[in-house]
Amino acid sequence: MSQSLLINPSAFEAGLEAAFLARSATNERQAAAFERFARQGLPNRRVEGWKWSDFNAALRAETAGAAEPAAPAASDGSFAALDALEISIVNGRIETPSELPAGVRFGILDAVATIPELETHPIASLNVAMTRKAFALEVEEGVAFERPILIRHRQAGSGFSFAQTMLRLCENASATIIETFEGDGAGFYSHLVHGDLRDGARLKRYVLDDAGARARTHSLFALKVDRARLDQTSLSFGGALTRHESVIHFLSEGGSVNTTSASLLSGARHADFTSHVLHRAPACVARVLHKGVASGKARNVFQGKFEVDRAAQKTDAQMTANALLLSDGAEANHKPELEIYADDVECAHGSTAGALDEDALFYLRQRGLSEAEARGLLIEAFVGEAIDAIDNDSIREVFAIRAKTAMETL
Amino acid sequence: MLKIDDLRVAVDDHQILKGLTLEVPAGEVHAIMGPNGSGKSTLSYAVAGRDGYDVTGGDILLEGASVLDLSPDERAAKGLFLSFQHPMEIPGVQTMTFIRTALNAQRKAQGKDEVSAADFLRAVREKAKLVGLDDAKIKRAFNVGFSGGEKKRMEMLQMAMFEPRFCIMDETDSGLDIDALKMVGEVVNALRGRSGDEDARGFLVITHYQRLLEYIKPDRVHVLADGRIVKSGGPDLARELEKSGYEQFIEAA
Numbered sequence: 001m002s003q004s005l006l007i008n009p010s011a012f013e014a015g016l017e018a019a020f021l022a023r024s025a026t027n028e029r030q031a032a033a034f035e036r037f038a039r040q041g042l043p044n045r046r047v048e049g050w051k052w053s054d055f056n057a058a059l060r061a062e063t064a065g066a067a068e069p070a071a072p073a074a075s076d077g078s079f080a081a082l083d084a085l086e087i088s089i090v091n092g093r094i095e096t097p098s099e100l101p102a103g104v105r106f107g108i109l110d111a112v113a114t115i116p117e118l119e120t121h122p123i124a125s126l127n128v129a130m131t132r133k134a135f136a137l138e139v140e141e142g143v144a145f146e147r148p149i150l151i152r153h154r155q156a157g158s159g160f161s162f163a164q165t166m167l168r169l170c171e172n173a174s175a176t177i178i179e180t181f182e183g184d185g186a187g188f189y190s191h192l193v194h195g196d197l198r199d200g201a202r203l204k205r206y207v208l209d210d211a212g213a214r215a216r217t218h219s220l221f222a223l224k225v226d227r228a229r230l231d232q233t234s235l236s237f238g239g240a241l242t243r244h245e246s247v248i249h250f251l252s253e254g255g256s257v258n259t260t261s262a263s264l265l266s267g268a269r270h271a272d273f274t275s276h277v278l279h280r281a282p283a284c285v286a287r288v289l290h291k292g293v294a295s296g297k298a299r300n301v302f303q304g305k306f307e308v309d310r311a312a313q314k315t316d317a318q319m320t321a322n323a324l325l326l327s328d329g330a331e332a333n334h335k336p337e338l339e340i341y342a343d344d345v346e347c348a349h350g351s352t353a354g355a356l357d358e359d360a361l362f363y364l365r366q367r368g369l370s371e372a373e374a375r376g377l378l379i380e381a382f383v384g385e386a387i388d389a390i391d392n393d394s395i396r397e398v399f400a401i402r403a404k405t406a407m408e409t410l
Numbered sequence: 411m412l413k414i415d416d417l418r419v420a421v422d423d424h425q426i427l428k429g430l431t432l433e434v435p436a437g438e439v440h441a442i443m444g445p446n447g448s449g450k451s452t453l454s455y456a457v458a459g460r461d462g463y464d465v466t467g468g469d470i471l472l473e474g475a476s477v478l479d480l481s482p483d484e485r486a487a488k489g490l491f492l493s494f495q496h497p498m499e500i501p502g503v504q505t506m507t508f509i510r511t512a513l514n515a516q517r518k519a520q521g522k523d524e525v526s527a528a529d530f531l532r533a534v535r536e537k538a539k540l541v542g543l544d545d546a547k548i549k550r551a552f553n554v555g556f557s558g559g560e561k562k563r564m565e566m567l568q569m570a571m572f573e574p575r576f577c578i579m580d581e582t583d584s585g586l587d588i589d590a591l592k593m594v595g596e597v598v599n600a601l602r603g604r605s606g607d608e609d610a611r612g613f614l615v616i617t618h619y620q621r622l623l624e625y626i627k628p629d630r631v632h633v634l635a636d637g638r639i640v641k642s643g644g645p646d647l648a649r650e651l652e653k654s655g656y657e658q659f660i661e662a663a
Contacts (some may be wrong), residue, residue, distance in 0.1 A: 031573075079643045165474070179657075189494065211508050233420075357498075358461075358499055359498055362458075362460050362461070363480035363494065363497070363498040363500075364500075364512070365481065365483045365484075365486070366458050366460075366485075366486055366491075366492050367483075367486060367508075367512035367515075367568065367572075368483050368486040368512045368516035368518075368519065368572075369483055369511065369512060369515050369516040370481075370483050370515070371481070373515060374483075375513070377503055377508070377511070378500070378503075380502070380503075381501060381502025381503045382499065383504060384502045
């Protein structure tokens with residue numbers, strides 16, 4: 001047996017390496033990516049940036065190996081009214097619709113890309129090494145693609161799985177992408193989107209993460225933004241360990257990103273929203289808003305960073321994270337960061353954590369609302385700010401209904 | 411209607427009310443005046459059933475039945491309304507949605523049907539006009555960005571909508587100008603009815619100033635000092651207090 005590239009690997013890491021070595025069709029780029037991963041291993045709490053989301057500890061004893069293929073499950077119908085173009089990814093296996101509407105190109109590619117910006121990211125490197133097929137989606141120049149594109153990720157059973165999406169919105173194109181994370185799997189799923197928005201493009205991305213209490217998920221959205229705009233709203237009910245990470249590079253003057261996220265966490269669930277916005281060009285606008293609600297022994301993590309280059313004058317960036325803790329055992333870990341090398345910028349961040357406002361609760365009860373109704377109304381109002389950012393009525397309604405259902409378990 | 415009998419209330423083990431006795435019959439308005447820290451707001455919270463206001467003795471009866479074992483929302487459903495001294499702002503909650511939810515929660519607890527959307531809209535528009543809140547205001551998040559006076563108008567809007575049996579008005583006059591005081595008088599007098607009427611309502615008006623009482627004629631005025639009623643009298647007592655202040659009572663207590 002050849003010697004492991006990994007230093008003192010866990011059972012899970014050894015399983016990853018075995019699966020990687022057993023594959024016939026890896027290329028040099030993937031081999032290099034695996035080496036980069038192996039040098040770091042799965043990130044643990046001693047690595048800054050992962051101190052609250054220790055994937056190594058959560059997975060080290062897993063011996064299930066690669067996840068078995070599983071059949072796509074029927075949609076729960078939440079988004080039935082949208083007439084969406086549906087792509088299904090079950091345990092990493094991609095199925096695309098047979099129709100090909102005008103204005104978009106998509107397909108399944110053998111070659112996965114390397115992403116220079118993410119070379120130091122351990123799970124991105126692992127994803128590049130392990131992914132067999134990538135889903136590629138391109139919206140052609142000037143096309144306003146009206147039908148929402150629904151990407152349904154599903155984890156079933158146990159074991160690890162990986163998938164990648166390459167996304168491009170050409171000049172002046174627009175599209176709406178909904179990603180759902182579903183299933184009740186107990187494995188590990190890593191999905192990596194790497195995309196670019198060309199000048200004049202507009203992307204709306206909505207993420208609904210309801211993959212169950214046992215899910216261990218890492219979802220990484222890496223986007224290069226020209227003079228273009230992203231609006232993103234995510235709602236997560238957490239899992240055993242769930243992290244949604246956005247890495248945004250502003251490359252041209254006048255780019256704009258507005259991202260909101262909400263977590264509703266019960267039991268011992270964990271959700272981590274991490275965003276890193278790199279301002280490489282002047283006069284870009286970034287808004288990051290996070291609302292986290294945790295009950296029981298749940299843990300809500302938010303990490304946000306604005307990195308503003310010397311060239312990125314007139315940057316306008318604001319970050320806010322608010323946590324609502326409904327029990328003594330619930331936890332919120334927030335880390336807002338600013339790293340600014342330009343002198344003419346407006347950057348701000350704010351972070352709060354607290355319990356429900358007793359004065360407001362009493363006020364509502366004096367008006368006749370029961371304790372449960374009063375709490376529900378205040379929690380709904382709290383996360384509403386994140387969900388209300390969705391400007392499509394039917395999508396917003398689905399998110400609001402799913403959030404309301406989840407609130408009842410808090 | 412509302413009978414408070416030898417009420418003793420502690421907050422954080424600190425005795426605030428020390429044997430307060432008071433009875434407000436249906437159709438009457440009683441005013442409570444008194445120096446800061448005498449226990450006026452404690453009385454209003456204790457009657458409304460707020461957590462942390464521990465009744466250590468005595469009783470509170472609404473229409474003959476003790477409310478001590480009832481939660482705040484159950485007391486509200488019995489027709490008890492508190493107009494807050496400092497009404498809350500509740501970001502993210504639409505005013506109309508909130509008032510309708512509250513109204514229907516009370517009606518449900520009373521075994522009544524919910525109000526239809528159309529009836530509700532008609533009523534809330536009419537009452538909003540009465541209390542001087544324009545349409546734009548009642549379409550916003552509840553009290554968010556409102557001035558002190560506007561928040562008091564919002565309290566009066568809810569009082570007019572819910573038509574409670576008994577109202578405690580905790581310094582409703584603070585932050586209001588003369589026109590607004592007149593409006594408060596109209597809302598109260600429309601609800602009040604005559605003593606002896608079946609649907610007559612009772613009011614307990616907590617205030618520092620005589621001027622609100624020009625618009626809401628009290629039947630009785632009580633002076634609260636150091637957790638007890640130390641003097642009761644007719645409307646003239648309010649005028650007398652305005653002139654001479656509370657000092658005599660602070661010393662007496």
